[in-house]
Amino acid sequence: MTNSAIFTDQANLPPTTQRPDFSPANPYAKKQFDAATSEMPQLEYDQALIHKYNRSGPRYTSYPTALEFKPIEAGAELDILTSRDPNAPISLYFHIPFCRHLCYYCACNKIITKKNSDAGDYLEYLKNEVKQKRALLERPDSGGKPYVKQLHLGGGTPTFFSDEELTELWQFLQTQFDFAPASLDKTTDEHPEVGDYSVEIDPREIRDTTLGVLRNLGFNRVSFGVQDLDHKVQIAVNRVQSEELIRGVMQETRRLGFKSTNIDLIYGLPHQTPQTFAKTVETIIDISPDRLSIFNYAHLPDRFKSQRQIKDEDLPTPAEKLEMFSDTIAALNEAGYQYIGIDHFAKPDDSMAVAQREGILHRNFQGYTILGDCDLLGFGVSSISQINSTLYANRGNSSTHILQNHTDLKEYEAMVDAGKLPAVRHIKTNIKDRLRGYIISNLLCHDYIDFKDLNQKFGIDAITYFIDEIQQLGEMQKDRLIDMDAAGIRILPKGRLLARNVAMVFDTYLASKEKGRFSKVI
Template sequence: MKQLSQTVEFDAALLNQYNLPLPRYTSYPPATELSPDFDPHFFDRAIDLGNHKKTPLSLYCHIPFCETPCYFCGCNTIITQRREVAEPYLGYLARQIRQVAQSVSSDRQVHQLHWGGGTPNYLDLQQVEFLWNRFHRYFRFDATAELSIEINPRYVDRHYIHSLRQLGFNRISFGIQDFNPEVQVAINRVQPEAMLFDVMDWIREAGFESVNVDLIYGLPFQTSATFQQTVEKTLALNPDRIAVFNFAYIPWLKPVQKRMPESALPSTVEKFKILQNTIAQLTQSNYVFIGMDHFAKPNDELAIAQQAGQLHRNFQGYTTKPESDLLGFGITSISMLQDVYIQNHKRLRDFYTAIDASELPIEKGVLLSQDDLIRRTVIMELMCQFQLSAADLEAKYHLGFDQDFNDYFADELSRLDALEADGLLKRWSDGIEITPVGRLLIRNIAAVFDTYLGDRKAQTFSKSI
């Protein structure tokens, strides 16, 4: 692959032109294609195939509980202050871990473990240790595995942070969203500035290898001036990675968002100013634009992997680990194997009933075709490396006997002409290269290769910017 400059350019006119509702392409096909008609035997077959290939493993564990709702949230959560609900959930999680592990070959190593939510630190430390031990009892972890957890900074203290590190977690992530008190009140997520700096101090003191923080632009009462202050304070925290998410206002899908004052949402013009300023602040502070919403320090392994053409992407986001089988545990979790995706039941009752019946708690899934696999590779290469080698794709999928890359994607390549004319990409005889101005619109470019997009409702997705 070519060595590309790791820069990004802002063009407000193009962003406005291409600001359309599109999938985020954490997978292809997107999770919207999962169907309840899925045959669970395909999941068993995919596990067997991974066992034969000794494919590495990535594990995701979903802790859905939160004490209070964050009005901006689009995650699958259960709002309750009844802490006792966690105990039976942990019991069923332990049973699912054992259930799945029995089918997985013991010589397959785990390269990545991530706990998300909800609020993983809804669990007390004894419960955290119980769940940690269950994973390590039934799976074999690589010595260099990424072991990460998301936390809500409102519900931790120094002892909790140090205990997570002593247990073995080596990466941690927490949401800031915005430092501005008015914004925090509007989104029901009040986090005093001193608290956030204390949490970061405890994390550094405990010796975590990598720290990620999340910001969100497009929230009520935000302006380019106030968000500039948020970015300045975030830079003072000195995290290794910063995610800057575009707020997706989708109250028809997430009714809790109706509790925010819609009239206080920034205009599209103001959102573009916020984004432009944020990109300038972060890149001038030596953070590298990785893709989509993510920035990292130049010595971070994400930036290094992208430069080497070795960045990957799955339902957990960007990763440096090799292509793995992702196994999801807990309600709503998604497993992503080579040619099979499944999602667990969304309701606790259904999840518990399936496990009590010694069944996999699968609500829906999809079996990928050969065409899906080819298109997935194209989309993920563009999303991760900002370039695509036609020769590499032809070699991987044995194209070229009946038709080469240009023949296979003749319709798609013709639709790229308009994007190339607008300066979003360059076409070479051997592939595609995304320009610095096209990087912010990578979802639009990837969507050209998405054969399912026309069948989906636009309101299912957030806008690309």
Template sequence: MSEFLFWDPLLIQRYNKAGPRYTSYPTAVEFKPAVSDADERSAFAQRDPAKPLSLYLHIPFCRHVCYYCGCNKIVTKDTSRSAPYLEILKQEILMKRALLQGDAPVEQLHLGGGTPTFLTDEQLTELMEFLRSQFRFSTAADADFSIEIDPRELRPNTLKLLRQLGFNRISFGVQDLEHKVQEAVNRIQPESMIRAVMLEARELGFRSINMDLIYGLPFQSLETFDRTLDAIVDMSPDRLSVFNYAHLPERFKPQRRINAEDLPDAGEKLAILGHCINKLSEANYHYVGMDHFAKPDDELARAQASGKLHRNFQGYTTHGNCDLIGFGISSISQIGDWYLQNQTTMDGYEEALGLDQLPVMKQLHTSADDRLRRAVISGLLCHLGVDFAVLDQQFGIDSRAALAASLTELEPMVKDELVEISASGIRITERGRLLSRNVCMAFDTYLQQHEQNRFSRAI
């Protein structure tokens, strides 16, 4: 694929409808209530013991509430709440470790939240030592151990400690560097703070640094966001995630503190995105897909170029060959053909573990059709295409016939030269790259069952 991104505002407006981000297929809204932990135990028992592991730990605590946020979090300044949570978390880790046969390596670890750096340096050290006592962590050069940080929640030695504990990648939210915007969303962090974190992280040798930006926030304009982009490009993070702010105050209570009248209108918001794409392309960032940019020498870009990029609940990843094991409230595991989500409230999580049960709340066992469509959606999002012959061999079917209704649904996008369908496969064109999410929606047999306001708009 080229580094050129076709930008046509009228075309994007025409196709810009709400839909999933496809960190899984079927998506989490399809998960069904779990009546017990029996199916999760069965998933562990049937797991290939040689398959490597990706671990996700959810640390839900935040000292401050960011008004745009829709994450599962507990806002508190009471740091004493983390100690009992960590004890319960260790109980879950022990239970699941006992169900894992063999000694498969951990190739990927991610601490997310919430704010993992809400934990004290001592708690972070103890947690990592505990994990290493239970699992064999890979020493391969491409092992990926990452953590989300909040620049406002770093003690003087926190970054140094994280590096010593084995973390080699960090990610943090910037969102916008304009003080007026930061004030409106209750996330004030001066540019000098961000630059200091970047400088220290570089000096400590973190091999990949990701920043999150959000467009569509209150008081943003093309002019103000351009200033933010200038500063970010100058800081030169390895990866950038540029998210569309979806204003859904009926679903996310903190967003009710954002005045809808202060948000940029649709035209301005689209102009911000278009300018952002052009500016990052000029700065030699490769568009990976779905709002994600990476330097050409970053692992994500290299994996995409070599056909080895994957997508799961971690987003784009270079370790899609792993079983994903989630720990903590709301975390999701993907074990073989099973998706399993933990309890989303502290009470439910504690109650299950108090009864010596796995804290599963929802689950889904994928069907053969689900797995076919998951492969198609993953191929489109990661590599802009899929081959029918590969699908035929992988699933033992006539994939073109099985996907006939979806291919028919794509006909308007074919006419608009966004997609090409040939005897050999499906390809998203250069013209259609920014609308890959829309292409995937044609293969989602569940989507018509849901109200559009369950999802954010594609752009």
């Protein structure tokens, strides 16, 4: 079979109202997991192989990645929103860009301000954007409000909003959407699933009442930015927070009944050593979050102005960073955390770890998610949406659309004031993108792709179609990073930390991208 004849010709099929599933569970992922281990996916650290393959690459929160954004055509966002399946569940993301303090390692476009009025004004823009989009999210014959299974407040510092503003936003959203219940005891036959409602929190900027307010509203998952507990490191990055503070907020989340907590750490910061970071990791393990994100600090002062406050001579060496990461892996393995992928770990009973073992873990612009069936709707400056625009489309022409709002706050607000939908950049996928995106997602989520699965879903002969990629993976097979046979490609324990390198082989856009835009694996 030639590449030009790979896909079934669907151009002449009649219109369908059936929604294709662009991020389905991989039925072979659980089978592969069960065959490999009766406990949890294993993780091995091989320093020589890390050195050999450690090159820059995308994090693949989408495929194509955000570097493929193009200016959006006039009217396109309107068409995309009105053509989505009104019965498909929704994941809502709200970007709150404000922070009271500048963290020097930061690589985000945040607005540093102490003016509470800024947040109040911004809340009104969020509500107006919701109203604009909400009016387009259902057809007259669909009935009822759009169904929301997930909501996330990110930033910035979402708790820059006051308790009253957080309450106002949540109550407003209840008038616009139908939310899945926030706890198991509130599920019904109509809504049997528990929703996932999360918020990012800077422990330094949280009021005594805020966690209680969030829990009472319905939030059931929180993420705390900690980064490091060493005082010298904290001073160097302008983020000072005590161990007692972190323990206090974690104890409060447990008392209030949040179902999952996450802590972010960063290795590679100024004045860190393998010894000091190991002490931080030991303390965090004792605090016992349900999830951990261990990020690699990328020092790019030419691109990010805040990082110019960090002196090059204060940074750990590449060898020290490798030692930090290997020690962290050993400590988390010993503590029983399951490696999810890229830089995420979770306790085996956390929903993310369970989803990985069950073959239903996915990736989108929120990272790893257990809700791959949701359309992602972003609100606020720079936020990103990911929508399957499929209703009434021919099967061969249906697409996934990725849209980004304006990244300049004043321009975003001007568009909302003018009654314009605020997306300014757009990616429209084709069927070949979806094929490669499906492969990349399964490699990063489940360490496996099954050729029979690909053949059935995409009407191809996978071995023939990907013969060039299979040949490129030969060196990785020799190094025992992967195992390939007629059934598929499996990432082995030594290759799990390098899964992005395996995925990059299937990325047809990568050769034309700026390698400096990406972070290395470690």
